[in-house]
Structure formats: structure tokens, C-alpha cells
Amino acid sequence: MNVERFIEDAIAEIKRNIQGRAIIGLSGGVDSSVCAVLAHRALGERLVSVYVDSGLMRQSESERIEELFKDLGLVRVNAQERFLEALRGITDPEEKRMVVGETFIRIFEEEAGSIGSDCLIQGTIYPDRIESDGGIKAHHNVGGLPSRMEFKSIVEPLRDLYKEDVRQVARALGLPAEISERMPFPGPGLAVRVAGEVTSDKLDVVRRANAIVEEELKEFNPWQALAALLGKATGVKEGDRIYGYVIAVRAVSSQDAMTAEAMELPWKALRRISSRITGEIPAVCRVVYDLTPKPPGTIEFE
Structure with a gap:
């Protein structure tokens, strides 16, 4: 061009x-x-x-x-x-x-x-x-x-x-x-990074988690890196059983967003993200990493 x-x-x-x-x-x-x-x-x-x-x-x-x-x-x-x-x-x-x-x-x-x-x-x-x-x-x-x-x-x-x-x-x-060089961000914003109904509480959780993911993965130069709130699951925090949020981390490489591959991130980086999200956000008890390419998945969760 x-x-x-x-x-x-x-x-x-x-x-x-x-x-x-x-x-x-x-x-x-x-x-x-x-x-x-x-x-x-x-x-x-x-x-x-x-x-x-x-x-x-x-x-x-x-x-x-x-x-x-x-x-x-x-x-x-x-x-x-x-x-x-x-x-x-x-x-x-x-x-x-x-x-x-x-x-x-x-x-x-x-x-x-x-x-x-x-x-x-x-x-x-x-x-x-x-x-x-x-x-x-x-x-x-x-x-x-x-x-x-x-x-x-x-x-x-x-x-x-x-x-x-x-x-x-x-x-x-x-x-x-x-x-x-800004990472792509969806027009509907964090609404499509909250599975299910969008509430102010869920937005606060996913916003904080997303900031952690972007900060921790910046050095790996992903096409797009994000956190999404999937729902709730059982966990243990400070010795008590809780029913807390599950955060999915996604980092992909792509040329044009029509296709994408999950990045092979260092285990140390993923563990650090998990530790920070569960440690800094009381309502979160689990963190998972999404390995799905596009297709069959999309880059965003919704």
C-alpha cells in the first residue's frame, strides 16, 4: 500500500x-x-x-x-x-x-x-x-x-x-x-469479556484482571492479550471455601485478526499472572489460560 x-x-x-x-x-x-x-x-x-x-x-x-x-x-x-x-x-x-x-x-x-x-x-x-x-x-x-x-x-x-x-x-x-501500536480492543469493550449478564461488579473485576494481563504480557508483544470473566467456581482463599470468579487469560499472535494462534508463553509468566489476579482481586479464585486458535474460537470470548 x-x-x-x-x-x-x-x-x-x-x-x-x-x-x-x-x-x-x-x-x-x-x-x-x-x-x-x-x-x-x-x-x-x-x-x-x-x-x-x-x-x-x-x-x-x-x-x-x-x-x-x-x-x-x-x-x-x-x-x-x-x-x-x-x-x-x-x-x-x-x-x-x-x-x-x-x-x-x-x-x-x-x-x-x-x-x-x-x-x-x-x-x-x-x-x-x-x-x-x-x-x-x-x-x-x-x-x-x-x-x-x-x-x-x-x-x-x-x-x-x-x-x-x-x-x-x-x-x-x-x-x-x-x-x-495499540492492541485491538473490541467496540463493545469489556461487555464482551464478561460471559453472561454485565454488571458493575463484574466489570470492576475484569477491568482489574485485564490491566494485570496487559502489564505482565507487554514484553512478549502479543497481537492481543486480555482477561475475560467466565463465571464462578469453587476455590479456597485464606483457609475458607469460596465460590469465586474464574478469569480466563488469552494472548494471541495474528496478522489480520481473521486467524490467530494462542501464544506459547513461559510458565513463569503465566504463574505470575495467576498469582497476581487471585492475590489482588478478592472475588477471583481461579485463572485459566485459553489455548484455542481462531478458528474454531474467536479472539474475544463473546
């Missing part, structure tokens, strides 16, 4: 397709970040970047995103309770994705209405479309979109790129390494 030519063409496409004001959903991931920079170069002050704090993000992530993108005039919408309420009682993974996707869109519609815009820019990439269209899973920004929306147009400048292509563009645009 000719990166410089892509940047020129993408900016020209955005200018051509958007005549008035537009908003972009900026999550802080490499896809939406690249899209936001391209759109800002094309539209300037006609663009409003919106970060929705869904309460489903990783530890300290919202504050860091605000800091990184303050020069784009980032608007932060605090919607933690709104997402939790929307997810209440839902256990089916695809329904979760649909609910999260619709909640995002309704918030974007409200923000767009406040500035007189009917155009949404998204950082959708090619694997998102392939997996949604192929029925593997409904990405919140593709198959998870509601059938009725107030937006007259949705512009997706990265729609034909793979993740590594987007990283190349990010580097060329001068984005910091913590964005250009």
Missing part, C-alpha cells in the same frame, strides 16, 4: 462526501484515531470528535484518551449508567453487541443534533465488514447498527484496510506509538 497516496485520497474523499458538519466516534483505538486525524485535516472545525465513556473501557483509559486528543476539541460523553441499564438482563453475546451498537448510535445522534449535523464518520475496517457480513459476529459499528438511524450518511474512510495497513497510516500521520 502507498501510504501517502492513501492519506491524500482519504482526505479528498472526506471533503467530497461531507459538505457541512460531521461527528466522529473516537474511541482512542488506532482505527478511530487515524480516522479522526484524517477527518480533522479534511474538515477542520466542521468536525466534532465525540468520545463516549460507556463504562466498558479499560483501567484509566478514558482519562488518557481525553489527554491525548484534547487538541481535536474532544467532547466526552459520560454514559456509564446508560449502557449498564441497556445491558441489564442480557446474556446473549450477539444481543449484547446489538444493544451496545444502538446505544452508541443514539448518543451520536444526540450529539450530532446539537451541532446540526446528519453525518457520522466511523473507523470501520475491512475485517469488521467481513466478520459481520459473514455472520461470525456483529461488530457494533457494522452488523450492530440499528435499522433506523437519523444519520443521512455514514462515511468510512478505512473500510478497505486491514489492521496493519491502519497502523502504517497512523505512523505516517505522526500518531504516538501508544496509539499506532
